[in-house]
Amino acid sequence: MPSYLLGFLVLLAAFILQTTIAPHIDIRGVQPDFILIVVVTYAFIEGPAIGSVAGFFGGLLHDLVLTQIVGIHALCKTIVGYVAGLVERTIFAESIFLPMAAIFLASLLNQLIYAAVIFLLGYEVPFLMVLMTIIIPSAFYNSLLTPLVYPVVCKLATP
Amino acid sequence: MYLRWRRDRIILAALIMVSIAILTLHFRESEEGLVHRVQRITVGLIAPLQAGVSRMVDPFRHGIHFLAEIRDLKRENERLKREVAELKRDLISLKVVAKENQRLRRLIGFKEKTTFEVLPARIIGKSPTGWQAIIILDKGSADGVRKYMPVVVDEGLVGQVVGVSSHAAQIQLITDSKSGVSCQILSTGERGILQGETGGELKLNFIPKDSKVRKADAVITSGLGGVFPPGIFVGTVSEIKVNPYGLYKEVKVKSSVDFSKLEEVLIITNPPPKTSFPAEGG
Numbered sequence: 015m016p017s018y019l020l021g022f023l024v025l026l027a028a029f030i031l032q033t034t035i036a037p038h039i040d041i042r043g044v045q046p047d048f049i050l051i052v053v054v055t056y057a058f059i060e061g062p063a064i065g066s067v068a069g070f071f072g073g074l075l076h077d078l079v080l081t082q083i084v085g086i087h088a089l090c091k092t093i094v095g096y097v098a099g100l101v102e103r104t105i106f107a108e109s110i111f112l113p114m115a116a117i118f119l120a121s122l123l124n125q126l127i128y129a130a131v132i133f134l135l136g137y138e139v140p141f142l143m144v145l146m147t148i149i150i151p152s153a154f155y156n157s158l159l160t161p162l163v164y165p166v167v168c169k170l171a172t173p
Numbered sequence: 174m175y176l177r178w179r180r181d182r183i184i185l186a187a188l189i190m191v192s193i194a195i196l197t198l199h200f201r202e203s204e205e206g207l208v209h210r211v212q213r214i215t216v217g218l219i220a221p222l223q224a225g226v227s228r229m230v231d232p233f234r235h236g237i238h239f240l241a242e243i244r245d246l247k248r249e250n251e252r253l254k255r256e257v258a259e260l261k262r263d264l265i266s267l268k269v270v271a272k273e274n275q276r277l278r279r280l281i282g283f284k285e286k287t288t289f290e291v292l293p294a295r296i297i298g299k300s301p302t303g304w305q306a307i308i309i310l311d312k313g314s315a316d317g318v319r320k321y322m323p324v325v326v327d328e329g330l331v332g333q334v335v336g337v338s339s340h341a342a343q344i345q346l347i348t349d350s351k352s353g354v355s356c357q358i359l360s361t362g363e364r365g366i367l368q369g370e371t372g373g374e375l376k377l378n379f380i381p382k383d384s385k386v387r388k389a390d391a392v393i394t395s396g397l398g399g400v401f402p403p404g405i406f407v408g409t410v411s412e413i414k415v416n417p418y419g420l421y422k423e424v425k426v427k428s429s430v431d432f433s434k435l436e437e438v439l440i441i442t443n444p445p446p447k448t449s450f451p452a453e454g455g
Contacts, residue, residue: 034223
């Protein structure tokens with residue numbers, strides 16, 4: 015199977031998990047972002063170009079079903095995919111802790127860009143409150159799910 | 174190496190531009206525009222899948238919740254017994270008041286309050302981030318759901334329909350920071366705009382500084398703007414602050430609805446006709 019098709023199917027699977035399972039495993043309103051974990055993992059493996067393309071399509075799928083501002087997640091995840099791709103392969107290590115830390119940072123970056131964009135769109139952003147109740151908890155949650163998602167995506171993505 | 178670096182930058186710039194273009198198009202176009210149509214189709218395609226998984230996951234989720242809550246059940250039981258006794262007393266006095274009310278209504282010729290037509294719907298999806306308070310219901314235009322229809326539960330107001338596909342509808346909760354509902358403080362009669370805040374709190378804007386509003390005062394919809402019928406219970410005043418330099422009081426409202434535990438809601442299918450009132454409608 016061509017690698018781009020496989021990549022799209024993995025992204026689609028993450029999207030289905032996001033829309034079906036994620037709402038049922040929220041912790042105090044914070045849900046895991048399966049799409050982000052997949053995008054970042056792909057970026058680590060394939061580099062910034064594929065990372066940003068995966069981020070764009072993953073974010074767009076997310077926007078079309080789960081938000082009222084279409085394009086915002088596409089924008090955030092494109093940038094995060096690119097940045098994550100810059101550390102391509104250097105993150106591959108025997109330990110899972112490096113990818114966990116990297117996904118923690120990628121989640122923070124994703125949410126900070128989101129906050130900046132919605133602020134520019136005219137939303138009120140009480141920064142300290144959202145940092146403590148949304149940004150940091152969701153980064154922790156994504157990081158904790160990394161050992162479950164990362165090895166599976168790595169196995170599928172590397173020939 | 175340089176060529177690859179340059180190619181990556183071009184791809185990034187192109188995707189950022191496309192994202193911004195989609196964002197702009199979505200904001201500027203009408204409900205019948207391309208992005209909105211694609212969004213409706215995607216929601217319609219994914220809704221059956223969400224409904225199926227939701228049905229599969231529900232028994233497990235309820236089981237886990239039950240186990241987590243078992244230690245609180247005994248305490249809750251005691252509290253409920255006391256509450257039942259109090260409610261029985263209240264019920265008797267309420268019956269007396271209701272009869273008196275009915276009699277007075279007849280006397281002064283008031284019409285009975287209109288009964289809403291409601292459509293029950295199940296929640297099959299929720300917005301994945303805390304930024305937006307959006308839920309997805311399993312009823313859509315095929316069931317008669319239209320944009321701007323109010324959504325309620327027994328406890329009070331939930332939100333309004335902001336997007337509809339054939340078998341699903343997107344609901345903007347009143348806790349969404351872009352939501353605005355014209356409300357009234359029951360005790361003082363003053364009207365304000367109820368807005369959600371990121372994090373799920375509610376604030377009632379434009380309440381004059383000299384208002385006699387007090388904590389625990391009930392807040393209901395005023396009916397202005399034509400989206401929400403008047404008299405729907407929203408919640409109670411939880412906090413009042415006075416800014417010495419402001420024109421208005423800062424009034425926080427605690428919704429009577431526990432949004433984190435919502436599973437089923439009612440869509441009011443015969444709301445008042447929508448009028449253009451810029452402060453309401455979110």
